[in-house]
Amino acid sequence: MQNTKFSMFRRGAADAVPVFLGYFTVAITFGVIATGKGLWSWCPIIMSMTCLSGTGQFVGIDLIASLASFAELFSAILVINARYFLMGLSLSQKLPPEIKLWQRFIIAFGNTDENFAIAMLPEKQVTFPYFLGLMFSSWNGWVWGTVMGVFLGNVIPPSVTSAMGVALYAMYIAIIVPPAVKSKPIMTVIAVACIISCIIKFVPIFSSLGGGWSVIISGVAASALGAVLFPMEVTQDD
Amino acid sequence: MTEMTLEYLVLCLVIMFLVTYGLRMVSLVLLRKKLTGKFIYSFLSYTPYGVLGAMIFPDIFFFTQTGVSITAGEFICAAVGFATAVILSLFKRGLTTVSLGAVVAVFIVQQLMQLI
Numbered sequence: 001m002q003n004t005k006f007s008m009f010r011r012g013a014a015d016a017v018p019v020f021l022g023y024f025t026v027a028i029t030f031g032v033i034a035t036g037k038g039l040w041s042w043c044p045i046i047m048s049m050t051c052l053s054g055t056g057q058f059v060g061i062d063l064i065a066s067l068a069s070f071a072e073l074f075s076a077i078l079v080i081n082a083r084y085f086l087m088g089l090s091l092s093q094k095l096p097p098e099i100k101l102w103q104r105f106i107i108a109f110g111n112t113d114e115n116f117a118i119a120m121l122p123e124k125q126v127t128f129p130y131f132l133g134l135m136f137s138s139w140n141g142w143v144w145g146t147v148m149g150v151f152l153g154n155v156i157p158p159s160v161t162s163a164m165g166v167a168l169y170a171m172y173i174a175i176i177v178p179p180a181v182k183s184k185p186i187m188t189v190i191a192v193a194c195i196i197s198c199i200i201k202f203v204p205i206f207s208s209l210g211g212g213w214s215v216i217i218s219g220v221a222a223s224a225l226g227a228v229l230f231p232m233e234v235t236q237d238d
Numbered sequence: 239m240t241e242m243t244l245e246y247l248v249l250c251l252v253i254m255f256l257v258t259y260g261l262r263m264v265s266l267v268l269l270r271k272k273l274t275g276k277f278i279y280s281f282l283s284y285t286p287y288g289v290l291g292a293m294i295f296p297d298i299f300f301f302t303q304t305g306v307s308i309t310a311g312e313f314i315c316a317a318v319g320f321a322t323a324v325i326l327s328l329f330k331r332g333l334t335t336v337s338l339g340a341v342v343a344v345f346i347v348q349q350l351m352q353l354i
Contacts, residue, residue: 051258077253078257092266109263166341169294194296
């Protein structure tokens with residue numbers, strides 16, 4: 001029994017290897033920037049250990065360094081990270097019934113964009129040990145990357161860091177392309193989300209909305225359209 | 239005007255943790271039933287694709303950007319990364335292969351461009 005739990009954990013940790021690599025390089029940059037702003041070295045490290053959130057932390061460290069008010073920090077992080085609420089709703093439907101309440105409190109901590117994306121792959125059985133495996137790889141990548149950035153600076157040559165910037169996007173593509181090719185509804189949802197997100201980015205009136213709102217508005221609108229145009233049969237398989 | 243004190247930093251870290259964790263936790267812990275309404279079930283099944291689509295586009299074309307606006311060379315590198323990821327995904331390669339394949343492709347193109 002222990003053995004199978006451990007093998008599920010290992011599978012999760014292995015599936016999140018691209019997350020580890022992507023986080024590690026981004027976290028080095030985060031550590032370097034945070035140190036450059038003159039913050040005590042433990043501050044970005046504790047932040048990485050407790051938040052595990054990319055964009056939120058970059059904005060957060062910026063605001064903290066400029067001595068923003070608590071209300072400002074609170075509302076900025078709320079808007080940037082509001083998508084996690086949506087992802088929590090979606091993941092809650094995927095978790096099997098044997099997952100206990102206390103386990104949900106732990107899973108929630110690791111429900112980042114990337115872990116969510118992997119966990120929602122149709123072929124993945126999301127058990128508690130499996131999700132812990134995902135969290136193990138991503139947390140270590142993020143935290144150790146931050147530690148490296150804070151204490152050693154840019155240890156990775158800029159050319160490599162720049163190329164590594166594609167790692168997480170490529171992983172998202174690897175997640176959505178195979179189901180999109182097989183299913184017209186999924187393809188439509190993705191296309192609509194991309195179009196709305198491009199409109200928000202490039203049309204000047206909307207571009208002030210920023211990335212946090214953009215992901216939510218595009219994601220909600222596209223999924224809602226998908227649900228109207230291509231309703232699914234409710235399956236109660238698990 | 240606040241000062242950069244220990245109290246300020248600790249409170250900021252607490253706020254960031256509470257907001258980030260709170261958003262992730264509330265929906266996952268409060269919604270424990272399987273929803274059976276056709277619309278909401280379909281909506282939440284499509285959500286990962288909608289959210290991921292919006293996170294990829296158009297940002298993937300700008301990840302190489304260093305200045306205020308993107309240069310042609312930076313855009314080409316990003317486009318190569320995008321194309322490599324799509325092609326490898328069509329061949330159903332694993333997440334790590336696709337991810338590293340795109341990184342290597344971008345790296346090679348960046349190096350080639352420096353030679354030109």
